[in-house]
Amino acid sequence: MRKLSSKISFLFILLSSSTLLAEQVIPTLNGIKYPTGLKNWRVIASSYRTDNNTQRVILGNSIAIKASRSGQTKPWPKGSILAKLVWKNTNHPNWPSAIIPGEFVHSEIMIKDSSKYQSTGGWGYARWKGESQQPYGKDKSFAEECLACHSQVKKNDFVFTIPAQVP
Amino acid sequence: MRKLSSKISFLFILLSSSTLLAEQVIPTLNGIKYPTGLKNWRVIASSYRTDNNTQRVILGNSIAIKASRSGQTKPWPKGSILAKLVWKNTNHPNWPSAIIPGEFVHSEIMIKDSSKYQSTGGWGYARWKGESQQPYGKDKSFAEECLACHSQVKKNDFVFTIPAQVP
Numbered sequence: 453m454r455k456l457s458s459k460i461s462f463l464f465i466l467l468s469s470s471t472l473l474a475e476q477v478i479p480t481l482n483g484i485k486y487p488t489g490l491k492n493w494r495v496i497a498s499s500y501r502t503d504n505n506t507q508r509v510i511l512g513n514s515i516a517i518k519a520s521r522s523g524q525t526k527p528w529p530k531g532s533i534l535a536k537l538v539w540k541n542t543n544h545p546n547w548p549s550a551i552i553p554g555e556f557v558h559s560e561i562m563i564k565d566s567s568k569y570q571s572t573g574g575w576g577y578a579r580w581k582g583e584s585q586q587p588y589g590k591d592k593s594f595a596e597e598c599l600a601c602h603s604q605v606k607k608n609d610f611v612f613t614i615p616a617q618v619p
Numbered sequence: 620m621r622k623l624s625s626k627i628s629f630l631f632i633l634l635s636s637s638t639l640l641a642e643q644v645i646p647t648l649n650g651i652k653y654p655t656g657l658k659n660w661r662v663i664a665s666s667y668r669t670d671n672n673t674q675r676v677i678l679g680n681s682i683a684i685k686a687s688r689s690g691q692t693k694p695w696p697k698g699s700i701l702a703k704l705v706w707k708n709t710n711h712p713n714w715p716s717a718i719i720p721g722e723f724v725h726s727e728i729m730i731k732d733s734s735k736y737q738s739t740g741g742w743g744y745a746r747w748k749g750e751s752q753q754p755y756g757k758d759k760s761f762a763e764e765c766l767a768c769h770s771q772v773k774k775n776d777f778v779f780t781i782p783a784q785v786p
């Protein structure tokens with residue numbers, strides 16, 4: 453019995469050390485919750501935008517990672533969450549031709565649920581601005597703004613992100 | 620007793636689901652092993668280079684993530700591994716001002732061990748080229764080439780990467 457208890461304690465320690473990777477949520481304004489474990493998610497791609505002077509890393513929750521790594525993204529499965537961490541571009545102080553993340557701009561997520569978010573192409577959209585993570589938009593209709601761009605990639609299930617090749 | 624066993628089974632299932640994040644290794648040519656779990660590591664930063672038309676995501680093993688998120692990077696602790704996944708830049712087909720990862724160029728890692736890698740500033744360097752992950756360099760001396768650039772940031776413990784702000 454003591455042996456079993458100590459095994460359980462050991463497992464709990466291991467589990468605790470992996471809670472950093474858990475997908476926790478905290479409430480936000482616009483009905484979609486911010487996944488606070490988001491910065492521990494795995495990478496799907498990166499991108500650099502010359503039109504608004506930003507760069508970003510695109511992460512996925514476990515459902516999205518499984519889908520992207522197996523090419524099952526047309527459509528993405530229910531429960532997929534894609535997240536973008538976006539920064540202003542700045543020059544590396546010691547290597548000026550390297551453009552690196554400066555000021556944090558916002559976090560954005562897309563959550564796939566074809567019935568719940570039927571009116572916005574099967575995806576729920578949310579954005580939290582700046583270091584203070586202020587929810588974006590005054591009401592739920594802000595997602596129409598997201599959809600205005602994302603409709604351009606309807607044939608890719610409304611997703612701009614193309615998973616990067618990683619051996 | 621049965622209750623305890625079922626609890627243990629449940630914990631094992633949870634643990635198994637996190638094995639994707641394990642840091643496995645496979646042997647390579649130049650004495651430093653490729654961490655095959657690398658693509659599951661967490662993000663430290665990104666960068667975009669105008670001098671060689673590439674972009675990259677910089678990941679860290681658990682020691683490096685803990686250090687970077689707590690600002691303990693001067694010096695980085697023993698066992699830290701920083702990894703770069705590097706791609707050629709290409710334009711997004713539906714949003715040309717977004718420059719996204721194209722052809723995979725190489726994976727690179729730096730491993731901190733001040734005694735083992737004393738001759739190269741306390742870091743071991745390795746690179747694997749292309750989709751086929753061919754080890755870079757004909758012998759161990761290739762690390763001198765890495766050091767030639769990294770010496771410019773000796774005051775940052777030879778590390779170019781500046782951890783990106785993430786709320």
